[in-house]
Amino acid sequence: MTQETKTATNISAAAEFTRPLLLTPAEDLRGYVLGYTGRGLTLLITFVSVMAVFLIFLFVIRETVPFIWLDTLKASVARLHHFLSSSEWYPQADEAEFGARALIVGSLYVTFAALIVAVPVGLISAVFLSDIAPFKLRQIIKPVIELLAAIPSVAYGFFAIIVVAPWLQRVFGFPTGANILNVSMILALMAVPTIISVAEDSLSAIGREIREASYGLGATRAETILRVVIPAAHSGIIAAVILGMMRAIGETMVVLMAAGMAAQIPSPWWNLSQSVRPMTATIAQEMGETPKGSEHYFALFAVGLVLLVFTFMLNMISQAFLVRFRRKGQQA
Amino acid sequence: MNLAFRGYKDKGFTAIAYFCVLLLGFLLLVVLIPMTGRGLSAVLFRETVEFRRMQYAIFNRGNEERLRAQVARVEEARRPIYELLDSFARGIDTESQISRVRDIFRRFNEELRLQNVSDESYTELRGKARHIRDLLTEAYTSTDREEVSKLLDEVLAFAESPGLKGAAEQYFEMARSYSKTIKQMDLADRQRYAAQLSEVTEAIRDLFGPRPDEPMPPLAENQFGATRWDLVQRYLRRLLYSEQWVQTDPAKPMEKKLVCRTDPKQFGGTELEPLFGMVESSLDELFLPRLRIYWQYFIDDSTPGYFFGGVGPEIFGTLLLTVCAMAFAAPLGIVSAAYLVEFGGDSRIVRLIRTCINTLAGVPSIVFGLFGLAFYVMLIGRPCVLAASLTLGLLVLPVVICASEEAIRGVPQTYKEASLALGAGRFRTFATVTFPAALPGILTGIILSLSRAAGETAPILFTGAVFLGPIPNSLFDKTRALSYASYGIATGDKVGMTMPHQQYGVVMTLIALVLCLNLAAIAIRWRISRKLKGY
Numbered sequence A: 001m002t003q004e005t006k007t008a009t010n011i012s013a014a015a016e017f018t019r020p021l022l023l024t025p026a027e028d029l030r031g032y033v034l035g036y037t038g039r040g041l042t043l044l045i046t047f048v049s050v051m052a053v054f055l056i057f058l059f060v061i062r063e064t065v066p067f068i069w070l071d072t073l074k075a076s077v078a079r080l081h082h083f084l085s086s087s088e089w090y091p092q093a094d095e096a097e098f099g100a101r102a103l104i105v106g107s108l109y110v111t112f113a114a115l116i117v118a119v120p121v122g123l124i125s126a127v128f129l130s131d132i133a134p135f136k137l138r139q140i141i142k143p144v145i146e147l148l149a150a151i152p153s154v155a156y157g158f159f160a161i162i163v164v165a166p167w168l169q170r171v172f173g174f175p176t177g178a179n180i181l182n183v184s185m186i187l188a189l190m191a192v193p194t195i196i197s198v199a200e201d202s203l204s205a206i207g208r209e210i211r212e213a214s215y216g217l218g219a220t221r222a223e224t225i226l227r228v229v230i231p232a233a234h235s236g237i238i239a240a241v242i243l244g245m246m247r248a249i250g251e252t253m254v255v256l257m258a259a260g261m262a263a264q265i266p267s268p269w270w271n272l273s274q275s276v277r278p279m280t281a282t283i284a285q286e287m288g289e290t291p292k293g294s295e296h297y298f299a300l301f302a303v304g305l306v307l308l309v310f311t312f313m314l315n316m317i318s319q320a321f322l323v324r325f326r327r328k329g330q331q332a
Numbered sequence B: 001m002n003l004a005f006r007g008y009k010d011k012g013f014t015a016i017a018y019f020c021v022l023l024l025g026f027l028l029l030v031v032l033i034p035m036t037g038r039g040l041s042a043v044l045f046r047e048t049v050e051f052r053r054m055q056y057a058i059f060n061r062g063n064e065e066r067l068r069a070q071v072a073r074v075e076e077a078r079r080p081i082y083e084l085l086d087s088f089a090r091g092i093d094t095e096s097q098i099s100r101v102r103d104i105f106r107r108f109n110e111e112l113r114l115q116n117v118s119d120e121s122y123t124e125l126r127g128k129a130r131h132i133r134d135l136l137t138e139a140y141t142s143t144d145r146e147e148v149s150k151l152l153d154e155v156l157a158f159a160e161s162p163g164l165k166g167a168a169e170q171y172f173e174m175a176r177s178y179s180k181t182i183k184q185m186d187l188a189d190r191q192r193y194a195a196q197l198s199e200v201t202e203a204i205r206d207l208f209g210p211r212p213d214e215p216m217p218p219l220a221e222n223q224f225g226a227t228r229w230d231l232v233q234r235y236l237r238r239l240l241y242s243e244q245w246v247q248t249d250p251a252k253p254m255e256k257k258l259v260c261r262t263d264p265k266q267f268g269g270t271e272l273e274p275l276f277g278m279v280e281s282s283l284d285e286l287f288l289p290r291l292r293i294y295w296q297y298f299i300d301d302s303t304p305g306y307f308f309g310g311v312g313p314e315i316f317g318t319l320l321l322t323v324c325a326m327a328f329a330a331p332l333g334i335v336s337a338a339y340l341v342e343f344g345g346d347s348r349i350v351r352l353i354r355t356c357i358n359t360l361a362g363v364p365s366i367v368f369g370l371f372g373l374a375f376y377v378m379l380i381g382r383p384c385v386l387a388a389s390l391t392l393g394l395l396v397l398p399v400v401i402c403a404s405e406e407a408i409r410g411v412p413q414t415y416k417e418a419s420l421a422l423g424a425g426r427f428r429t430f431a432t433v434t435f436p437a438a439l440p441g442i443l444t445g446i447i448l449s450l451s452r453a454a455g456e457t458a459p460i461l462f463t464g465a466v467f468l469g470p471i472p473n474s475l476f477d478k479t480r481a482l483s484y485a486s487y488g489i490a491t492g493d494k495v496g497m498t499m500p501h502q503q504y505g506v507v508m509t510l511i512a513l514v515l516c517l518n519l520a521a522i523a524i525r526w527r528i529s530r531k532l533k534g535y
Helices: A002-016 A025-068 A073-085 A101-132 A135-150 A153-172 A180-205 A208-216 A221-232 A234-249 A253-258 A279-287 A295-331 B003-040 B049-059 B064-092 B094-115 B119-141 B145-160 B166-184 B187-208 B229-240 B273-281 B283-287 B312-342 B348-362 B365-380 B385-410 B413-421 B426-455 B482-491 B493-498 B500-533
Strands: B044-047 B241-246 B255-260 B290-293
Touching: A025 A073, A025 A295, A025 B312, A025 B348, A025 B365, A025 B385, A025 B426, A073 A101, A101 A135, A101 A180, A101 A221, A101 A234, A101 A279, A101 A295, A101 B003, A135 A180, A135 B003, A135 B426, A135 B500, A153 A180, A153 A253, A153 B003, A153 B426, A153 B482, A153 B500, A180 A234, A180 A253, A180 A295, A180 B003, A208 A221, A221 A234, A221 B003, A234 A295, A253 A279, A253 B482, A279 A295, A279 B365, A295 B348, A295 B365, B003 B500, B044 B229, B049 B064, B064 B166, B064 B187, B064 B273, B064 B283, B094 B119, B094 B166, B119 B145, B119 B166, B145 B166, B187 B229, B187 B273, B229 B241, B229 B273, B229 B283, B273 B283, B312 B348, B312 B385, B312 B426, B312 B482, B312 B500, B348 B385, B365 B385, B385 B426, B413 B426, B426 B482, B426 B500, B482 B493, B482 B500, B493 B500
Parallel strands: none
Antiparallel strands: B044 B290, B241 B255
């Protein structure tokens, strides 16, 4: 009796499973087509990033062309030459002058001044995180550095102009607190997290074996790090430095608020209490009050293009170093 | 090399490394503490009765009866101060006194006309009034005490004459109080007193707001006195001390020196001297301070110019911008990441895509702003929330892609294999197994991108942010945002000079928002890593 019911339920359960396990050719084809269209669609969506980069270049160049192209080739070359070699930036004057050299120099100046501080501090901190810090300490420090990176740039700018600038004026007696020293200190603070995270990744990617081989030969920890680990990770570290540089050169709000906005090339060059006017700050300040389609408007796009090309090249170089680093890692 | 020396070198290196990391932690505190600390004072502070008045007038908040009682109490306490000030001003501020004399004459004339007196007596009374007017005017203009008292006696001689009633009686009141004043004060110093008195009047006005008998000023920022205890202290300092620039050494720049107002060179020995002690000793009575947690700071609108009120519209605008940006970036980013993980090998297309994502991540934020201006704004026709959030969406797209990719890659291969072995297709496996397993990681990435988008200022500068403006009704309006407000309020000097806590408050709100999002992301990530370890 019980045996029979059991068989019956088994049979009915089997009977509910009506769908044939083999696909018909039509279903097979449908699945095939669906799979490929799905794949194509996702590829299309993924291509939005490619499109975005393409469009950014296209539109920035498109708005730059009216500034550079002046009917004849000779005039255009002269305009380009003037743009890159003159430091007379007087966009509002009757005889408007658009010489962007002071702006470019200003950007590079604050960037390198920031890197002088940020690179040693960032690299040593990265080494600390990868080789020296005990595990628990690292669990605390990493979020702290993330927070340092997360603070919005406008908050750093606010800090620079409201807190640091009066302090500099009071302590060092500078005529203005909005100067290169102020901006580079803040930019250094902003570039450090980028440098740490990339450099730490590449230092950690260097295997344990290399370190242990070095220790086995009797080297101290400092010697191992300086002579073995850092040379092995050098391409990753270079990439880290370049990425930190990109962060500093593309930074807008801090330099807009605290660089002093004087379109000049600092002279003497070592005097950090002078004001400069980096490219990003110039665009941010002047674009708002420029009528669309004026020469000034196009000139600002030209400055933006210079900036874009700069960061694009830096990015390519850093990516090349990172790729090299990964390849080497694979070979090892 | 010497073994000991190598050991020292090693220790030294470790010490430098510890120092660098400690320095970073210290700098983080140096940046955060002053800003959040002073920003908190926008929310937590001692309010005065002026603050309660402002809250009632602008935000219709508070108990009307209790407020009225408090205002009455405070006005009662302030009256002697105003009286003292007025009676002192009588000897100093001659112009307003003279114009008051003229005013009295005019009113007296009108009264006469209405009184219906005979022509003869009208002419006579009018002549008398005019004579008194001229005498008083002369008395106020003169600086010679003898002459003034003679003129005043002459005026007071008319006091008993019939007919000079009504408005004319005020003549004699003025003359009496003036004759009292000249006994205490050297009239030659009038000029000096006048300048100092105007400083004092201004400080009193900053403290107490407009006088009760004065018409209300049109601008809200002038309608109230010191609304907070720290402002009371600051204005009180201005009332009690006069700032003077003195040259101590010809070779050095002038130095700022504070001179007490009760100093003989200021108001020492005059009728006004007790005023300062009066204000200082009865501050509690004058302001009725009370500790306040002004949590409505986060929902209130500010009066134009960020003087009073809070950052409600800015928070709303920032949330609107970031949420719209994520609505654009999150689906795109997740699908892209899924493609790169599931289908992407190392083909040429995938390499191109990766290069482009890296490039996009490296484009400076201001160039995103330029692109938004040249593309989205041109497409839509004007700067608006939509253009700004699409620009921000593009900015955070690489962040979303990278975070999602990492999360999807982190799902153990066995999960997928189990699903595939059960006969599920690739899409079904992704949708029902991989994606849910990767969801916490993806969420972390999205939260981090939200915080990044909330903090960015440069891309929204020209694409849809305003410093002052109404709350947006649709995606096609401009909006205020915390980040843009932080920039505007830091460079606008007037708010900073008078209301620094408002400046810090905006930045504090922005930092708090961003850090909360980041801490949430860190917490989620910590839980995931615990789960992966199998706790």
